[in-house]
Amino acid sequence: MQSLPDLRVDYQKSTLSPADLFPSPLIQFQTWLNEALAANIHEANAMCLATVDKNNCPDARIVLLKYIDNEKLGFYTNYDSNKGQQMAAHSRCSVVFFWKELERQVRIKAHVQRMDDKTSTAYFQSRPLDSQLAAWASPQSQPILDRQILENKWADTQQQFAEQTPLPKPPNWGGYFLTPYQFEFWQGRSSRLHDRFVYNLADEYNTASGWSIVRLAP
Numbered sequence: 001m002q003s004l005p006d007l008r009v010d011y012q013k014s015t016l017s018p019a020d021l022f023p024s025p026l027i028q029f030q031t032w033l034n035e036a037l038a039a040n041i042h043e044a045n046a047m048c049l050a051t052v053d054k055n056n057c058p059d060a061r062i063v064l065l066k067y068i069d070n071e072k073l074g075f076y077t078n079y080d081s082n083k084g085q086q087m088a089a090h091s092r093c094s095v096v097f098f099w100k101e102l103e104r105q106v107r108i109k110a111h112v113q114r115m116d117d118k119t120s121t122a123y124f125q126s127r128p129l130d131s132q133l134a135a136w137a138s139p140q141s142q143p144i145l146d147r148q149i150l151e152n153k154w155a156d157t158q159q160q161f162a163e164q165t166p167l168p169k170p171p172n173w174g175g176y177f178l179t180p181y182q183f184e185f186w187q188g189r190s191s192r193l194h195d196r197f198v199y200n201l202a203d204e205y206n207t208a209s210g211w212s213i214v215r216l217a218p
Contacts, residue, residue: 011103011188016195018213025183025199025211026070029106032185033068036099047095049075051086059086065097066123066175067115071207073108073178074115076123078140080172087112087176095178103188110178111205120174125166132167133157179207184216194218 022028036044045065053059059082067074073095078084087093091113097106124132137154144150161167181204187195196216203209 009103009188010190011194012190013103014187015189016185016187016197018197018215021185021197021213023211024070025180025185026068028185028199029108029183030068032099032102032104032106033065033097036097036102036104039099039101041099041101044099047075047097049083050094050096051083052090053082053086054089059083067119067177071179073110073180074175075178076120076173076175078135078138078170078173079114080142081140093178105186107182107184107186108178108180109182110180113177113179115175115177117169117174121169123175124169124173129165129167133161135173136161136167136170181205189218192218 022031033044043064046062047065048060049063050058050060061083063075063077063083065073065075079088091111092109093112094107094109096108097104099105124135127135133154137157138150181201183199185197185199189195196218198214198216199211200214201207201209201211
């Protein structure tokens, strides 16, 4: 095994300066996301979602970005999952995107709320049938004795909905909107002198209040 203290990379692929930045962090983010997609980065829409549990301990996992507009990001999950319960109790979260092939990272802090049922249903019914069945079959985040229980539940669900395509959306499944109030864009640079810029809303509860941009030391 290679020595962990000796693992290091000297980042040299790109730079980031004030002249490169759009006034809107959503446009800046979409630009970087499009460049990650164009670079054929595997699951470029994967993001680490961090929430807070009942003991005020951060809890993080990878989810997939499935929605973006000029104000919001969005993803889908089971409302009864750990993250669903945590977001119901604490309406803020953070997400991180890391595109190592481009030596870039984006950190976002946001307010979170459930999507409307119509939007969630439209997305659910656009998913592959197996994914729809899995959403019905899996008691996400709940303990199960073995995998066979899950596979039996999936088979039972397949039989239950044999005559229905697409399936109805489970009542405990749907989307969440993230309304960001802070973005940080990080571009790796040589000698660890990375470029970092943070956007902050003047009023984090008012998306029209205007964004400030500040360079941070790496």
